Amino acid sequence: MDLTRLNRNTRILNIAAALALTFAMLTIFFYAPVEQTMGNVQRIFYFHVGSAWVGSLAFLVALFGGVMFLRQADRKWDTLAVASVEIGLVFLSMAIVSGSVWGKPAWNTWWLWSPRLTMVTIAWLAYAAYFMLRGAVDDEERRARFSAVYVIISFLTIILTFVSIRVLRDIHPVVFGGAMESAQGASEGLQEFSGLDSTKMVITLNVTVIAFTLTFAAWLLNRIRLQRLTDQTQLLKSRVSEYLQGEAS
Amino acid sequence: MTLTILSSFALQTGVDPNQFNNYLFLGYAVMWLIGLIYVASLAMRQRNLRRDLDLMEDILQDGDQEAS
Numbered sequence: 001m002d003l004t005r006l007n008r009n010t011r012i013l014n015i016a017a018a019l020a021l022t023f024a025m026l027t028i029f030f031y032a033p034v035e036q037t038m039g040n041v042q043r044i045f046y047f048h049v050g051s052a053w054v055g056s057l058a059f060l061v062a063l064f065g066g067v068m069f070l071r072q073a074d075r076k077w078d079t080l081a082v083a084s085v086e087i088g089l090v091f092l093s094m095a096i097v098s099g100s101v102w103g104k105p106a107w108n109t110w111w112l113w114s115p116r117l118t119m120v121t122i123a124w125l126a127y128a129a130y131f132m133l134r135g136a137v138d139d140e141e142r143r144a145r146f147s148a149v150y151v152i153i154s155f156l157t158i159i160l161t162f163v164s165i166r167v168l169r170d171i172h173p174v175v176f177g178g179a180m181e182s183a184q185g186a187s188e189g190l191q192e193f194s195g196l197d198s199t200k201m202v203i204t205l206n207v208t209v210i211a212f213t214l215t216f217a218a219w220l221l222n223r224i225r226l227q228r229l230t231d232q233t234q235l236l237k238s239r240v241s242e243y244l245q246g247e248a249s
Numbered sequence: 250m251t252l253t254i255l256s257s258f259a260l261q262t263g264v265d266p267n268q269f270n271n272y273l274f275l276g277y278a279v280m281w282l283i284g285l286i287y288v289a290s291l292a293m294r295q296r297n298l299r300r301d302l303d304l305m306e307d308i309l310q311d312g313d314q315e316a317s
Contacts (some may be wrong), residue, residue: 039266044276051280090287092282101276103271215284222291229298236305243312 010221017218020211024050025203032204044102052095054216058088058160059127061220063155066148075231078144081151082134083223087216089127096120107171112143115164116172123157130154 028046035042065081099117100110111117133150137143165172195201 034266039269041269041273043273043274047277056317085288090283094283097279097283098276101272101279110296185261198314219287219291226291226295226298229295229302233298233301236302236309240305240308247312 009216009224010225013214013218013221017215020207020214023210024211027204027207033198033200035105035201038106041102041105041168042100044082046204047157048095048102049205050212051091051098053178053209054212055088055091055095056162057213058084058091058216058220059123059151059155059158062088062151066151069148070152073141073145078147079224079227079231080220081147083201083227085130085151086223087219089124090213090219091216092124094118096124112171114171115168116161119157119161119164123161125152126154126157149158151193175227 024046028043032043032046035045060086062081065077065079067083069077071080075175103112104110130147130150134143134147137146
C-alpha cells in the first residue's frame with residue numbers, strides 16, 4: 001500500500017469535513033438567533049461545546065484503542081490510541097481557549113480556578129504527559145503497553161471534568177441534562193447563561209457537533225496514515241543502518 | 250421603587266448585542282488558528298517523512314545495484 005498518497009476515502013472525508021465546517025460556520029452566524037443576555041458573543045458557545053464534545057469522543061476512542069491493545073497486542077490499536085489522543089488534545093485546547101475568551105465578557109475574567117476549569121486543565125496535562133511517557137520508553141512493545149494502561153487511567157480526568165459541574169458548585173453553565181443544576185445556579189446568581197434557549201440553537205449546535213465529528217474522523221485517518229508512514233520510515237532506517245554497518249565492516 | 254423597576258427594565262432592553270463582538274472574533278480566530286496549525290503540522294510531518302523515505306529507498310536501491 002502506498003502510504004505517501006491519500007486514499008479515496010480519506011480524500012472524500014477531508015472534503016466532507018471542510019464542507020461541513022463551512023456549513024456550520026454559516027449556520028452559527030446566519031441561522032442561530034442572538035442570545036438575549038449575552039448578545040452575539042454567545043455564538044462562541046457552538047464551537048466551544050462542539051470542540052469539547054469531540055475532544056471527549058477522541059479520548060474515548062483512545063481508551064478503546066488502549067483496551068483493545070491490551071487484549072490483542074496488535075500495533076494498530078496503539079496507532080489508533082496515539083492518533084486519537086493527539087487530535088483530542090487539539091480539540092480540548094480549542095475548547096479551553098474559546099471558553100476563556102467567552103469567560104472574559106461573561107464573568108469579567110479570562111480564567112477562574114473553578115472545579116470544571118481546574119479539572120479540564122488536569123485532563124489536558126494528563127494527556128500531554130501521555131506523549132512524554134511515549135518518548136521515555138524505547139522498546140516499542142513496552143511503550144505501547146504502558147501507553148495503553150496510561151490512556152485508560154487518564155480517561156478518569158474526562159469523566160471527572162464532565163461530572164464536576166453536576167456535583168460541585170460551579171460558575172460554568174450545565175448545558176446537557178442539567179436543567180435542575182442550571183436552575184439552581186441561575187437562582188444563586190452563579191450562571192447567567194443556562195444553555196440552549198431555542199430550537200434554532202439546538203439545531204445549530206447539532207450541526208456544529210456533526211461537523212466537528214467529521215473533522216475528527218478525517219484528521220484521525222490522516223494521522224493514522226502518518227503514523228504508518230513513520231513506522232515504515234523507521235523500518236527502512238534500521239535496514240539502511242544495517243546495510244551501512246555491513247559496508248563499513 | 251417604581252423608578253428603580255422602570256430604570257432596570259430600560260437598562261435590560263438597552264443591551265447592545267454587538268458590544269462583545271471583539272471577543273467573538275477573537276474566539277473564532279484563535280480556534281481556527283489552532284486547527285490550521287495542526288493541519289499544517291500534519292502536512293509538514295508528512296512531507297519530511299516522505300523525503301526520508303525516498304532517501305532510504307535510494308540508499309537501499311544503490312546497495313542492491315552494487316551487489317548485483
